[in-house]
Amino acid sequence: MLERLRTVLIGTSHPGNIGGVARAMHNMGLSDLGLVAPRGEIITQESISRASGADHLLHNARVSQTLDEAVADCTFVVGASARSRTLPWPMLSPRELAHRLPEECRHDNARVALVFGREDSGLTNEELHRCHAHVHIPTNADFSSLNLAAAVQVVTYECRMAWLEQQAAPAGADGTSDERLASHADLERYFTHLEHTLTTIEFHDPDKPRQLMARLRRLYMRARPEQIELNILRGILTATDKAATIKPPRRRADNSGPRTPTH
Ligand code: SAH
Numbered sequence: 001m002l003e004r005l006r007t008v009l010i011g012t013s014h015p016g017n018i019g020g021v022a023r024a025m026h027n028m029g030l031s032d033l034g035l036v037a038p039r040g041e042i043i044t045q046e047s048i049s050r051a052s053g054a055d056h057l058l059h060n061a062r063v064s065q066t067l068d069e070a071v072a073d074c075t076f077v078v079g080a081s082a083r084s085r086t087l088p089w090p091m092l093s094p095r096e097l098a099h100r101l102p103e104e105c106r107h108d109n110a111r112v113a114l115v116f117g118r119e120d121s122g123l124t125n126e127e128l129h130r131c132h133a134h135v136h137i138p139t140n141a142d143f144s145s146l147n148l149a150a151a152v153q154v155v156t157y158e159c160r161m162a163w164l165e166q167q168a169a170p171a172g173a174d175g176t177s178d179e180r181l182a183s184h185a186d187l188e189r190y191f192t193h194l195e196h197t198l199t200t201i202e203f204h205d206p207d208k209p210r211q212l213m214a215r216l217r218r219l220y221m222r223a224r225p226e227q228i229e230l231n232i233l234r235g236i237l238t239a240t241d242k243a244a245t246i247k248p249p250r251r252r253a254d255n256s257g258p259r260t261p262t263h
Pocket of ligand 1: 079080081082083115116117118119120121122123135136137138139144145146147148151
């Protein structure tokens with residue numbers, strides 16, 4: 001289960017914090033580290049020193065330029081946020097998140113991303129809308145923001161506790177599932193198609209979005225579609241696109257309405 005967890009840091013500005021995160025992860029038995037557009041060097045004296053022996057995670061870290069790229073193959077994406085945002089999203093405590101993981105990881109292709117934001121400004125709304133759920137560490141409301149590595153420590157500690165409980169549970173209840181869940185990349189392709197179709201049929205006006213796409217994202221991600229189900233939904237969009245380009249049949253000019261039977 002722990003091997004299926006990826007920690008993703010977006011726009012980190014202090015190399016020392018990346019080192020601190022590597023240490024926190026290695027302490028808890030996680031090793032998959034993704035860095036999105038880090039602002040500065042990754043391997044520095046400070047990051048190596050803060051990693052305290054976990055610097056192999058820094059050397060193996062995968063660097064990408066966008067969140068989409070970093071979590072493309074992930075089937076469950078969770079964004080860690082210190083603040084509540086305008087459009088409410090499914091919200092979990094670290095413990096609730098951790099308790100979902102054994103079930104989540106039953107799927108063959110399961111991969112879970114734990115996404116953490118910038119030291120100065122956290123995650124953007126757009127990034128948070130790309131997540132299935134948000135995780136908030138219940139802190140003092142007047143002083144809610146933890147240091148990045150501390151936040152990673154708390155979340156990954158709960159994941160480890162859930163894993164330890166799973167190890168202690170009687171065998172037999174942990175069979176894997178054949179159903180392949182839709183990945184982040186599958187979902188993003190679907191949302192792009194959906195927005196295009198909704199615009200074509202004039203249901204959606206990109207100039208007056210009124211959070212339509214965010215609400216639809218929240219709805220679809222709550223349903224946790226399998227790949228096969230997403231294929232059906234994409235098929236419906238393709239058929240809708242096609243129907244929308246076919247002009248409706250012209251009404252006949254002979255005024256023949258529905259026929260009434262004559263006796
Ligand atoms: N000043 C930023 C917080 C930055 S802390 C803000 O106001 O949003 C860096 C990152 O650590 C955050 O983006 C978040 O991913 C994580 N983090 C910090 N405190 C957290 C908390 N209480 N719950 C969940 N994540 C937290």
